[in-house]
Amino acid sequence: MSTRTDAGARARRYTIEGQSVAAPPLEPGLYVTATPIGNLGDVTLRALATLAAADGILCEDTRVTRRLTAHFGIATPLAAYHEHNAARARPGILARLEAGEAIALVSDAGTPLISDPGFKLVREAREAGIAVTAVPGASAAVAAVSIAGLPSDRFLFAGFLPARGGERRRALERLMAVEASIVLYEAPQRIENLLTMLDEVAPDRELAVTRELTKRFEEVLTGVPAEVGARLEARDGVKGEVTVVIAPPAQTGTDEPDRAAVDEALRRALGRQSTGKAAAEVARAFGLNRRDVYARALELKDAEEE
Incomplete structure (x- = not known):
């Protein structure tokens, strides 16, 4: 498909350290665009050009995304697209895409669809023959795996565990049987509960609790659940976004012990x-x-x- 030539396809601009940069026009389609998980310096040049040239940006919270676009001088209109309005908003978005617009989809932080809404929009866009393009970048899950010091050749991203106790424990027990490192997102107010449960289910399993990745107070706590839990318990609460990496089960030998x-x-x-x-x-x-x-x-x- 050729590049758009209508008025909506005119080159738009963004700024980097005070320098104005022209963003080339985009082909029509949906652009799944990663944004920083904390440090704005982690945004890619391609993401900036995409956000600046798009006809619109779909975001979980316009206030969060506006901090990013304002910082880089991007004037593209923002619209909310989240779990509470997705079903209602999706038909209008698909109509805009079918009419030839280029629309960027972002999450509050990181890569869209990784524990964020959006997969139904991507699926329906593809079913309608609309081009869907990935603009990759930061992801808290991958960042945590890269610095946890735990096996990274195989890992399973499991998102958030259920909040309820019984369901939460059953889900955790199932995950502990997976022969790969497990990556979880967790709310700061529930991290101590998770570590207590892990101490009951897999007390010898090494893990890393990462907090505020790429931000000023980035922190990585490693050890077995009881050790890390004790360090957090001594604090006056836990703040910031938390990603947990849990080591896989220990490999068993081939010889049967007595x-x-x-x-x-x-x-x-x-x-x-x-x-x-x-x-x-x-x-x-x-x-x-x-x-x-x-x-x-x-x-x-x-x-x-x-």
Whole structure:
């Protein structure tokens, strides 16, 4: 498709350190555009040119995106597109796209559709034959994996866990069986609850709690759940956006250990700590799956109580 030549396709401008730059016209279509997760200096030149040249920018919160566009002198009109108005707004957006407009989709921070609304718009645009283009950039999940110091060859992004206790625990238990590092987003007011639950479900699992990535008070706390939890508990609350990276399960050996030796080690461990911690200690010592050892620990406890 040729570049637009109508009045709406005229070159627009943005500024970088006081220098005005012309943004070339865009082809019609939807541009899924990543924005900084904190430090405005992380925005890409392509993202700036896209936002400046677009006919409109769809954003979760216009107030948040306006700080970015104002900083770089971008005058493109902003419109809200979020989970509460998406169904109502989507037909009008698709009509604009079908009419030949170029529209950018952004989230409050990072890459759109990564734990943000937008996938239905992308899917319906594609179904309508509208071009959808990625303008990649920052992502809190990838940034956290890159500095966590944990295995990064395979990782699963799981977004936010359910808020309710029972559902939350079941979801976490399922994730702990995945043979990959797990990346979670978490609200600051719930991070201590998550670490407490992890200490019960996978007490020996290494993790990294990253906070305020790319911002002035960026922080990475590493250790097992109890260690990191104790450090956070000593504070007067936790502030800022939190991304958690949890190490994958330990690899088990091929040789089966003596069952009697495992049972004896479990009995000793159960005599001085909780079932979960005892199972974690023995699983680590023998190179076994913690869930299997935990189940055996429960069997031993039940037998002793009979």
